[in-house]
Amino acid sequence: MSTGTQILFKRIHVANSHTLAAVTALGAYQSLEKALGMSGEEIIAQVKKAGIRGRGGAGFPAGLKWSFIPKNDPRPRYLVCNADEGEPGTCKDRDIMRYDPHLLIEGMAIAGYAVGAQQGYIYIRGEFVHEAERLESAIAEAYAAGHLGANLHGKGATFHLAVHRGAGAYVCGEETALLESIEGKKGQPRVKPPFPANVGLYDCPTVINNVETLSSVPEIIAQGGEWYSKLGVTNSTGTKIFAVSGHVNKPGNYEVELGIPLKTLLEEYAGGVKGGWANLKGVIPGGSSAPILPPAVCETITMDYDAIGKAGSMLGSGAVIVVNKSVCIVRALARLERFYRHESCGQCTPCREGTGWLSQIVSRIEAGKGRMEDLDLLTDICKNISGKTICALGDAAAGPVQGVLRHFRDEVEYHIKNGRCMVG
Amino acid sequence: MSSDQQTIPMEVDGPPPRFSPEALQRIEEILTRYPEAHRRRSALIPVLHLAQKEFGGWLSRQAMDLVADHLGIPPIRVYEVATFYTMFNLKPVGKHHVQICTNISCWLCGSDAIVKAVQQKLGVGFGQTDKDKRFTLTEVECLGACVNAPMMQINDDYYEDLTPDKISGILDGLT
Numbered sequence: 001m002s003t004g005t006q007i008l009f010k011r012i013h014v015a016n017s018h019t020l021a022a023v024t025a026l027g028a029y030q031s032l033e034k035a036l037g038m039s040g041e042e043i044i045a046q047v048k049k050a051g052i053r054g055r056g057g058a059g060f061p062a063g064l065k066w067s068f069i070p071k072n073d074p075r076p077r078y079l080v081c082n083a084d085e086g087e088p089g090t091c092k093d094r095d096i097m098r099y100d101p102h103l104l105i106e107g108m109a110i111a112g113y114a115v116g117a118q119q120g121y122i123y124i125r126g127e128f129v130h131e132a133e134r135l136e137s138a139i140a141e142a143y144a145a146g147h148l149g150a151n152l153h154g155k156g157a158t159f160h161l162a163v164h165r166g167a168g169a170y171v172c173g174e175e176t177a178l179l180e181s182i183e184g185k186k187g188q189p190r191v192k193p194p195f196p197a198n199v200g201l202y203d204c205p206t207v208i209n210n211v212e213t214l215s216s217v218p219e220i221i222a223q224g225g226e227w228y229s230k231l232g233v234t235n236s237t238g239t240k241i242f243a244v245s246g247h248v249n250k251p252g253n254y255e256v257e258l259g260i261p262l263k264t265l266l267e268e269y270a271g272g273v274k275g276g277w278a279n280l281k282g283v284i285p286g287g288s289s290a291p292i293l294p295p296a297v298c299e300t301i302t303m304d305y306d307a308i309g310k311a312g313s314m315l316g317s318g319a320v321i322v323v324n325k326s327v328c329i330v331r332a333l334a335r336l337e338r339f340y341r342h343e344s345c346g347q348c349t350p351c352r353e354g355t356g357w358l359s360q361i362v363s364r365i366e367a368g369k370g371r372m373e374d375l376d377l378l379t380d381i382c383k384n385i386s387g388k389t390i391c392a393l394g395d396a397a398a399g400p401v402q403g404v405l406r407h408f409r410d411e412v413e414y415h416i417k418n419g420r421c422m423v424g
Numbered sequence: 425m426s427s428d429q430q431t432i433p434m435e436v437d438g439p440p441p442r443f444s445p446e447a448l449q450r451i452e453e454i455l456t457r458y459p460e461a462h463r464r465r466s467a468l469i470p471v472l473h474l475a476q477k478e479f480g481g482w483l484s485r486q487a488m489d490l491v492a493d494h495l496g497i498p499p500i501r502v503y504e505v506a507t508f509y510t511m512f513n514l515k516p517v518g519k520h521h522v523q524i525c526t527n528i529s530c531w532l533c534g535s536d537a538i539v540k541a542v543q544q545k546l547g548v549g550f551g552q553t554d555k556d557k558r559f560t561l562t563e564v565e566c567l568g569a570c571v572n573a574p575m576m577q578i579n580d581d582y583y584e585d586l587t588p589d590k591i592s593g594i595l596d597g598l599t
Contacts (some may be wrong), residue, residue: 076459080570088527126473126511127567129580139449143595162457167469167509170565179569184468186508197542202462245529245570288528288566322526340563345508385465 005231007219009241009255010211013355014100018134020141023102029043029147031218035110036155038221043114047217049225056082056173056210057287057316058392059305068197069115069205078201079117080182080208081108083124084166084173089289089319089341091309092241093211097124097131100215101138105161107214107322111148112159113299115207119122119160123178127169134358135163168344175208177345188347189391204351213239224228228374233259236304240318244270247279247324261302266298266322281322281406286316288336291403292323328421329408332402334359334366340397353392356383368419375412379405432503433514434469441479441487447490450474451494464495468505472512481521481579482513509565517560518553521599522546523577526563529570534587538574539563541588545595550562559595 018021018255035043048063063407068078081104085093097103108120124132137159142148150158169187171177176190179201209332216238221226229237242265250271263282266273273280282292285303289314293301301307308315321390323332341359345353358381361374382398404412414422428514443451453473458466471491472483479487483506513521524542526535541577543549546559553560569575572584583594 051556058598086566089570090566091568091570091572094568113561121457125568126509129576132581158452164457164466165470165473167473168511181469182466183462184465184497184505186504202459243571245573246532251533251573270592284528320568321532323532327532332528332531335526336528 001109004257005239006255007099008096008103008215008241009253011103012095015098018101018138020102020138020145023100024145028102028218029106029142029145029153031221032106032109032113033153034145035113035221036157038154039187039376040114040116042220043110046225047114047220048337050216050220050228051225051235052213052216052220052228053236053305054210054217055212055240056320057087057289057314062209062213063195065209066111066115066207068195069207070198074207075204076119076202077115077117078176078206079108079112080178080201080206081120081122081174081211081214082173082178082208083122083128083177083211084178085125085172086173086212087289087319088178088318088336089284089287090317090320091245092243092318094128094131096211096215097128097243097254098134101135102142103215103347104135105138105148106160107144107217109142109152109159109163110217111209111327113152113157116233117207118158120162121182121201122161122163123182124163124164124165125172125330128165131292132165133164139163145342169345170339171391171393174393175390178208179206184290186345188345189393191390231306232257233302233304235306236315240303240315242318242320244320244322247326247413248272249274249324256303259302259307260302260305262293262298262301262320265320265361270320270322273322274319274324275326279326281325281327281329282321283323284319284321284352284400286320287316288306288321288339289392289399290314292329292371292407294407295402312406314399319408324421328366328415328423329404329411330366330415330421332363333373333404334362336400337362337397340393344393344397348389348391350385350388351397354381354394355397357381358385358397362401367417368411368415368418370391370419372413372416374411375405428493431514432488432501432507438486439482439545441475441490442535443475443478443490447474464497465501467495468497469509472502472506476512481517481519482515516553516557518557519561520558520578520595521560522595523562523564523567525565525567525573525575525577526568527566529566530574533573537588538576538586538591541591542576542595 003043172187177187197208248270254269337359341355385394492502575584
């Protein structure tokens with residue numbers, strides 16, 4: 001296994017990598033120093049040139065997002081880091097926050113300066129108590145050293161940063177639900193447009209980026225957008241952390257260049273599929289919302305936005321969930337649909353009702369009480385959810401159902417006809 | 425948030441709770457994080473976390489009313505937030521709140537056996553508290569530690585890479 005370019009994890013193996021002293025010796029905040037000598041436009045141009053796409057799941061180009069902040073607008077601007085990390089299978093941001101919090105803080109200071117935001121918030125999922133404490137300690141260190149606050153590095157710019165813990169709601173990973181949550185409300189997504197770039201936190205222009213995206217910024221500034229754009233493949237530049245979980249021998253977070261063959265990621269990095277490659281049943285390539293890919297596709301597919309999209313799934317958050325042949329696919333699906341039902345915020349009827357129906361029907365099939373017409377019913381419900389709701393949670397609930405019906409229909413039919421699993 | 429929505433406990437008993445001086449100081453510090461015009465509302469979730477910690481791991485109606493009063497926001501705004509987010513407990517919990525993830529990655533890695541081991545050890549099922557009020561057991565959704573599955577959270581701490589034989593030692597080790 002070759003460990004290629006490391007941007008996000010380059011310092012995490014150093015002793016006390018969460019402290020300012022340890023990472024200052026390794027060049028932390030030198031990119032901020034460089035950025036403060038550039039104009040906001042120049043920084044945004046570099047991030048655009050880098051081609052980095054949002055690492056939270058949607059894959060929207062980060063530089064473009066930053067450029068949507070209106071110019072000459074008198075309202076304050078905000079920078080928000082999405083550290084909600086709730087997509088099942090995803091645990092990559094946690095490692096950045098607990099092992100190299102200063103990387104994220106530096107990225108936020110640069111991003112805040114670039115878009116003219118003087119206040120930033122890190123919205124971290126409520127259960128990450130210790131990670132939030134790590135961030136708060138690191139923020140205090142950064143303030144004391146002049147990397148945060150008024151007059152950054154003595155050069156006049158201001159950027160304040162605070163941690164805001166959530167309290168247990170998957171939907172708050174959706175950017176507008178997250179803003180509602182910071183505002184002290186229920187996490188119910190807002191209708192878009194207006195987009196947060198114009199009407200975001202406290203109705204002010206707001207940029208929201210994932211932890212991994214923001215943590216990539218210091219290296220982009222240090223090495224230049226051009227350099228970064230040569231990592232990875234066309235339309236999927238840079239490195240990405242893949243959280244490989246489930247049936248592999250060495251589950252873990254692996255930072256690799258985008259475009260790596262899935263088989264290489266699993267066999268060379270994650271220690272191989274439990275029971276061998278031939279024992280692979282399928283891979284969920286981008287968090288639980290991403291439709292599952294069958295072994296024939298896994299054999300050759302590469303881990304980039306375009307390739308996974310063409311295969312009918314999505315790269316999402318980069319959470320790779322590996323399922324081997326010991327698993328009943330209907331049971332796995334029933335578990336996931338129960339999750340979406342639980343997490344629907346209840347605001348949109350197609351999602352609130354639809355996730356309930358999907359969960360009930362899949363559970364009924366799992367319990368041996370399914371009917372053949374349930375297959376069409378599931379398809380129909382998915383169609384009536386997808387694209388008909390304010391946020392993507394409904395689509396996220398439909399994705400796994402559609403993936404299973406596309407690639408494992410025979411197994412679902414077997415379950416209905418025989419009232420039990422094909423497996424075991 | 426849908427089928428298992430929590431409801432506000434209406435009964436009121438015991439003396440009204442009060443924040444300790446340390447908690448009051450902490451609340452003042454929390455308020456400064458947000459712009460002046462929005463700070464009382466934005467502080468709600470952090471202050472509810474603090475109140476829950478302060479008042480025995482759960483939020484009584486009186487505790488929520490105290491938060492509403494202290495922040496100067498209508499009680500209904502506090503109730504709707506407290507009922508929306510799963511981390512806010514609206515009924516008493518044991519000293520150790522054991523939360524086991526059974527979502528996809530944990531399930532693939534054997535969370536069923538972890539659930540069984542914990543239930544056998546504690547003699548309680550999901551949603552139950554033992555008679556000594558030492559343990560409450562809850563099934564939870566993904567907690568974001570998937571590459572170290574299966575896992576559980578007890579109060580603020582994660583216990584990862586679990587196997588059934590580790591359970592007894594972990595639970596016995598809690599003070």
